[in-house]
Amino acid sequence: MEDLRIDIPTVEKYMKKPLLPYGLKRFIFYPAGMIMTAVGIALSLTLFLAIIGIPLFLAGMTLLVIGGVAQTVQCPYCDKSNMVRERSEDFKCKRCEKPVKISWIYEKPRP
Numbered sequence: 018m019e020d021l022r023i024d025i026p027t028v029e030k031y032m033k034k035p036l037l038p039y040g041l042k043r044f045i046f047y048p049a050g051m052i053m054t055a056v057g058i059a060l061s062l063t064l065f066l067a068i069i070g071i072p073l074f075l076a077g078m079t080l081l082v083i084g085g086v087a088q089t090v091q092c093p094y095c096d097k098s099n100m101v102r103e104r105s106e107d108f109k110c111k112r113c114e115k116p117v118k119i120s121w122i123y124e125k126p127r128p
């Protein structure tokens with residue numbers, strides 16, 4: 018049988034010292050952002066409630082980005098910046114669709 022393993026390149030990504038502990042971001046910012054985004058979409062389906070829904074949706078998305086859930090990683094093949102979830106192991110480039118592994122490097126806090 019043929020060896021189907023592909024040599025996937027690894028991108029090193031430095032993680033900044035978080036302003037908030039990761040647990041807090043994961044269990045408060047992320048669910049809050051998701052709920053606000055979902056409720057925003059639901060309210061936007063009704064024309065009248067879209068006045069409340071759209072700002073709620075935008076606020077939810079902002080919360081997800083501020084919460085540090087999303088990070089940008091550059092594709093080693095085509096230099097395209099891809100949005101990935103923090104601490105995800107790999108991603109598929111949006112432009113060239115090639116798989117790339119991510120190696121997260123934790124920046125040590127200064128003594």
Ligand SMILES: [Zn+2]
Pocket residue numbers: 092093094095096097110111112113114115
């Ligand atoms: Zn690419």
